[in-house]
Amino acid sequence: MASFVLLESSPTMLAPGHGLNTRVLESSGISPFEVANGDDVWSYAEANPGHSELINEAMACDASVTRATIKGCPEMFDGVEHLVDVGGVNGTALSLVVKAFPWIRCINFDLPHVVAAAPKFDGVENVGGDMFMSVPNADAAFLMWVLHDWDEEECIKILKKCREAILEDKGKVIIVEAVVEEDDKHEEFGVVRLMLDMVMMAHTNKGKERSLKEWSYMFFESPDLPDST
Numbered sequence: 034m035a036s037f038v039l040l041e042s043s044p045t046m047l048a049p050g051h052g053l054n055t056r057v058l059e060s061s062g063i064s065p066f067e068v069a070n071g072d073d074v075w076s077y078a079e080a081n082p083g084h085s086e087l088i089n090e091a092m093a094c095d096a097s098v099t100r101a102t103i104k105g106c107p108e109m110f111d112g113v114e115h116l117v118d119v120g121g122v123n124g125t126a127l128s129l130v131v132k133a134f135p136w137i138r139c140i141n142f143d144l145p146h147v148v149a150a151a152p153k154f155d156g157v158e159n160v161g162g163d164m165f166m167s168v169p170n171a172d173a174a175f176l177m178w179v180l181h182d183w184d185e186e187e188c189i190k191i192l193k194k195c196r197e198a199i200l201e202d203k204g205k206v207i208i209v210e211a212v213v214e215e216d217d218k219h220e221e222f223g224v225v226r227l228m229l230d231m232v233m234m235a236h237t238n239k240g241k242e243r244s245l246k247e248w249s250y251m252f253f254e255s256p257d258l259p260d261s262t
């Protein structure tokens with residue numbers, strides 16, 4: 034958790050909070066992060082290795098979510114022998130998957146500057162690239178806390194690339210994300226989900242946390258989806 038606190042309390046990440054009002058009032062499409070720091074969050078990280086390291090360490094420290102996913106939904110990995118983690122940062126999540134399911138061969142896929150700084154975990158191959166261009170082939174693609182950084186059109190582009198990458202007959206795309214609801218403030222973790230939504234508002238161009246209705250629309254009804262999705 035310390036890495037997460039260090040990231041979120043850094044001047045780079047705190048400054049966009051002061052621009053939240055313009056994002057809400059104007060809906061300009063440019064993130065408060067870009068207004069405050071002159072570039073979008075991922076390009077800024079590429080140009081500032083110290084900040085990139087802070088992000089990578091903060092992301093790695095949410096390993097408890099990966100552990101909970103493995104423990105709570107082990108059946109998700111049934112039949113999977115080759116898995117690609119899209120936006121997998123430094124491979125920490127996959128190192129836990131390999132520990133739980135040692136027969137799965139894993140690819141940690143992220144931007145080139147991110148995987149260049151990734152450690153080597155047994156059973157995990159690091160591959161750099163752009164998920165909007167292509168995703169390495171595997172039986173299944175894993176996306177955790179990635180789609181919430183993007184708007185619906187961008188999410189669908191990423192999902193189409195995942196679909197192209199996985200096995201035609203038994204491939205799957207495993208998505209781990211928060212699901213917000215309108216009355217979330219009354220639920221135990223509701224406030225946390227709403228807070229995450231504000232973080233997305235401050236740090237990404239059009240990213241957001243989504244309700245079940247919004248996720249369902251994206252997966253099953255959006256006109257941008259290919260017929261077979």
Ligand SMILES: C[S@@+](CC[C@H](N)C(=O)[O-])C[C@H]1O[C@@H](n2cnc3c(N)ncnc32)[C@H](O)[C@@H]1O
Pocket residue numbers: 075092093095119120121122126142143144147162163164165176177178179182
């Ligand atoms: C919010 S982090 C998700 C981290 C990780 N999946 C987790 O749950 O801890 C999003 C990741 O997406 C990566 N990313 C952003 N744009 C990308 C792109 N075009 N292609 C591949 N990865 C990208 C970032 O570098 C970052 O590591």
